[in-house]
Amino acid sequence: MKVIIESPWSADEHDRALDRLAARENFPVAARLLPVRHRTGLRAVYGFARLVDDIGDEAPREQRAKLLGLVDDDLDRVFTGRTPNLPQLRRLAGTVHAHRLPEEPFRDLVRANRQDQAVHRYETFADVTEYCALSAAPVGRIVLHLFRVHRPALVAASDDVCTALQLIEHCQDAGEDYRNGRVYLPGEDLRRFGCGEDDLARPVTPTRLRGVLALEAGRAAELLERGAAPLMAGLTGWARFAVAGYVAGGREALSALARGRYDVLARPLRPRRAGVLARWVHAAGKWGAK
Numbered sequence: 001m002k003v004i005i006e007s008p009w010s011a012d013e014h015d016r017a018l019d020r021l022a023a024r025e026n027f028p029v030a031a032r033l034l035p036v037r038h039r040t041g042l043r044a045v046y047g048f049a050r051l052v053d054d055i056g057d058e059a060p061r062e063q064r065a066k067l068l069g070l071v072d073d074d075l076d077r078v079f080t081g082r083t084p085n086l087p088q089l090r091r092l093a094g095t096v097h098a099h100r101l102p103e104e105p106f107r108d109l110v111r112a113n114r115q116d117q118a119v120h121r122y123e124t125f126a127d128v129t130e131y132c133a134l135s136a137a138p139v140g141r142i143v144l145h146l147f148r149v150h151r152p153a154l155v156a157a158s159d160d161v162c163t164a165l166q167l168i169e170h171c172q173d174a175g176e177d178y179r180n181g182r183v184y185l186p187g188e189d190l191r192r193f194g195c196g197e198d199d200l201a202r203p204v205t206p207t208r209l210r211g212v213l214a215l216e217a218g219r220a221a222e223l224l225e226r227g228a229a230p231l232m233a234g235l236t237g238w239a240r241f242a243v244a245g246y247v248a249g250g251r252e253a254l255s256a257l258a259r260g261r262y263d264v265l266a267r268p269l270r271p272r273r274a275g276v277l278a279r280w281v282h283a284a285g286k287w288g289a290k
Helices: 011-022 036-058 061-079 087-099 104-118 125-135 137-146 152-172 174-179 187-192 197-201 207-234 237-259 273-284
Strands: none
Touching (some): 036 061, 036 087, 036 104, 036 237, 061 087, 087 137, 104 125, 104 137, 125 137, 125 152, 137 152, 152 174, 152 207, 152 237, 187 207, 197 207, 207 237
16 A cells, blocks of 8 residues: 555655655645645645545455554544544544544445445546545645634535546546556446447557547646636635645646547656646746745
């Protein structure tokens, strides 16, 4: 597992490991330019999300339910003021209490990974977005709470941005997901383009499958822009700066898919760092740190 349950690392080593993992994501989760108070909180939340994802994806299948149960048990401890057993949850506890983070988004992330153990195919795009409501939207809601800007007017916009980022990852990782026994591309769209699931096992992405990926990426782009405009308009200071990084990463990831002509099976199609930074500056616009 990339982030193990019982870690012998020091806090600094743990941070460096998370930085290495975050560098492979579509968007910066803990930009070095952020103040320590924000960076610490983002690291703790990212560490929790990575732990849960790694259990759901990489732990032995027969142990996943038990390990996710341990995470749920530790969440009980976090939100009742007791000391958690797992190192990632001990770190999270300080952030939860310092920022008064709500419990539900963390529970939803665990629910999403439990769902992954039972549901391996999705028939419609609506089905996929319902899954994203558990696996992606909670992260954005937590981030809004971390920056103390959680307002009803911003939640829907944040949900759209986070869903878009998850959909982009589904496109990028379609081959890897298939090898892990899951298909997040809607079944009705695969049939519409004449694709069989065995197309996801090919060394080069067939043209018909590229059509499906272009369709899903287009839907992601619409959601990203629909959410980005009101979200960026409603934020200021460091919150605006951090969220601009997520928006920039999503836009650059979409560009990477288009540049690679959606051939996600032949090679990874990931955003260029320089492209992310340029888009980040553009998305942030004029911001004032608080």
